[in-house]
Amino acid sequence: MLFLRAAALSCRGLPALRCLPAAYTGSRTTANVTYIQGQSPVPRIREYFYYIDHQGQLFLDDTKVKNFVTCFKDIKFLIFFFSRLCSNQSGRYEEDFPFLSLCGRERNFVRCDDRPIVFTHLLQSPATSPGITGITGDQELLSYCGGAEKLSAPFRPEALYMHPVSGRVYHPCSERGGGVGLVRSALAIELSPFFVYATEHGQSGQPTHFLWGGQKHTLTNELAGCFPTAEEGSGQKDELG
Known part of the structure; x- marks a missing residue:
């Protein structure tokens, strides 16, 4: 993991070199938590801390300027990292970093802007999909977090859910990834013309159907229960995605 991280960091360009764990000596305070990248709370254990934005980057x-230049882009590293992502039940930083990606003696704590799984592209599944269970060659995939088909879930158009307050679009993901994935804004905008709304409410209400593949899919809204009730009833409408 250390080798993959170093290789991935080297691809991010000179402005990001200051973020190399080996060169980082100061502490970072986020809300009520303080840490040092690469800290060793017990012998032979190292801890690192990551952030996922709403674009899946x-x-x-502790990267000060978070944009496409400073994010991790090495596909092998991203696949390795996200394939090991799970809920943080380590007893450390659980409230501030609710997800964890383990690699041997490394603990990689993760927090996110919205959800750790962010779907970024809609792909046609390859004829053969090694490592992707239960997917046939003609099935569409939602790819997430820069991993192409190696990080993907079968696209279920009926399971898309548009949040009534934020307007963001969500889709189911694996339980290890939290069960709910965010659809990146650019992809959500591409999908938005296919949502169908009740005539009496227009686009001010919740969509009821989704037109896809020559079919009119009834939206199940199965993800509605994954959001707190207070979140459903307050706040301003956000940009789509």
């Missing part, structure tokens, strides 16, 4: 949490 992965950063070291």
Whole structure:
């Protein structure tokens, strides 16, 4: 993991070199938590801290300027990192970094702007999909967090859910990734013309159907229960995605 991280960091360009763990000596305070990248709370254990934005880009949490230049882009590293992502039940930083990606003696703590799984592209599944269970060659995939088909989930158009307050669009993902993935704004905008709304409410209400593949899919809204009730009833409408 250390080798993959170093290789990935080297691809981010000179402005990001200051974020190399080996060169980082100061501490970082986020809300009520303080840490040092690469800290060793017990012998032979190292801890690192990451952040995922609403575009699905992965950063070291203490990166000051978070954009496409400073995010991790090495596909092998991203696949390795996200394939090991799970809920943080380590007893450390659980409230501030609710997800964890383990690699041997490394603990990689993760927090996110919205959801750790962010779907970025809609792909046609390859004829053969090694490592992707239960997917046939003609099935569409939602790819997430820069991993192409190696990080993907079968696209279920009926399961798309548009949040009534934020307007963001969500789709189911694996339980390890939290069960709910965010659809990146650019992809959500591409999908938005296919939502169908009840005539009496127009686009001010919730969509009821989704037109896809020559079919009119009834939206199940199965993800509605994954959001707190207070979140459903307050706040301003956000940009789509």
